Amino acid sequence: RKEVEQDPGPFNVPEGATVAFNCTYSNSASQSFFWYRQDCRKEPKLLMSVYSSGNEDGRFTAQLNRASQYISLLIRDSKLSDSATYLCVATTRVDSSYKLIFGSGTRLLVRP
Amino acid sequence: DTAVSQTPKYLVTQMGNDKSIKCEQNLGHDTMYWYKQDSKKFLKIMFSYNNKELIINETVPNRFSPKSPDKAHLNLHINSLELGDSAVYFCASSQVAGAPSTDTQYFGPGTRLTVL
Numbered sequence: 001r002k003e004v005e006q007d008p009g010p011f012n013v014p015e016g017a018t019v020a021f022n023c024t025y026s027n028s029a030s031q032s033f034f035w036y037r038q039d040c041r042k043e044p045k046l047l048m049s050v051y052s053s054g055n056e057d058g059r060f061t062a063q064l065n066r067a068s069q070y071i072s073l074l075i076r077d078s079k080l081s082d083s084a085t086y087l088c089v090a091t092t093r094v095d096s097s098y099k100l101i102f103g104s105g106t107r108l109l110v111r112p
Numbered sequence: 113d114t115a116v117s118q119t120p121k122y123l124v125t126q127m128g129n130d131k132s133i134k135c136e137q138n139l140g141h142d143t144m145y146w147y148k149q150d151s152k153k154f155l156k157i158m159f160s161y162n163n164k165e166l167i168i169n170e171t172v173p174n175r176f177s178p179k180s181p182d183k184a185h186l187n188l189h190i191n192s193l194e195l196g197d198s199a200v201y202f203c204a205s206s207q208v209a210g211a212p213s214t215d216t217q218y219f220g221p222g223t224r225l226t227v228l
Binding site for chain 2: 041042043044045046085087094095096097099100102104105
């Protein structure tokens with residue numbers, strides 16, 4: 001079983017739509033969670049951290065449910081520029097350090 | 113100025129060859145990483161160095177050897193390249209190694225390696 005699982009999509013939505021991505025993680029000891037965005041043939045970039053209380057950054061809302069080991073990302077009022085792959089990330093401690101465990105990504109296509 | 117840079121951007125080579133990829137960060141970070149993203153788009157950590165010291169070494173063939181001459185540089189040398197090594201290799205850096213909740217990893221633009 002993959003440590004972080006995501007629906008690969010693609011999600012094909014019109015501009016202005018609301019779209020939600022889900023992600024599950026298998027390691028209950030994971031402490032921190034993030035959403036990264038990766039454009040085609042580019043490097044991943046941090047979109048936002050995910051907190052248990054839920055957090056919002058403009059049109060983006062992230063939520064964490066530790067009991068269900070479930071993470072979500074909601075994008076409201078989709079823009080063409082939101083088209084990208086969204087990577088769900090959990091951290092695992094390694095001695096005094098940590099490593100990022102990436103999901104395989106969910107692809108979003110926003111059409112005019 | 114590019115924060116995390118890698119060279120070369122593209123690398124096409126024959127099986128059995130030895131090649132190196134270089135990475136430099138000008139963010140003053142203490143920790144650097146190498147990741148591999150395969151054709152299925154899975155991004156997996158390979159190595160992590162903190163202040164030139166190896167702290168994470170995933171199950172990676174011995175043919176892969178990272179080298180950190182100083183904390184701003186982390187190079188990756190690959191011996192006897194195989195077809196399965198074809199992938200995009202990303203370098204990344206972060207300020208601290210042990211505080212994921214407050215730390216951000218910055219990725220380089222990637223090196224697309226094709227082994228023929």
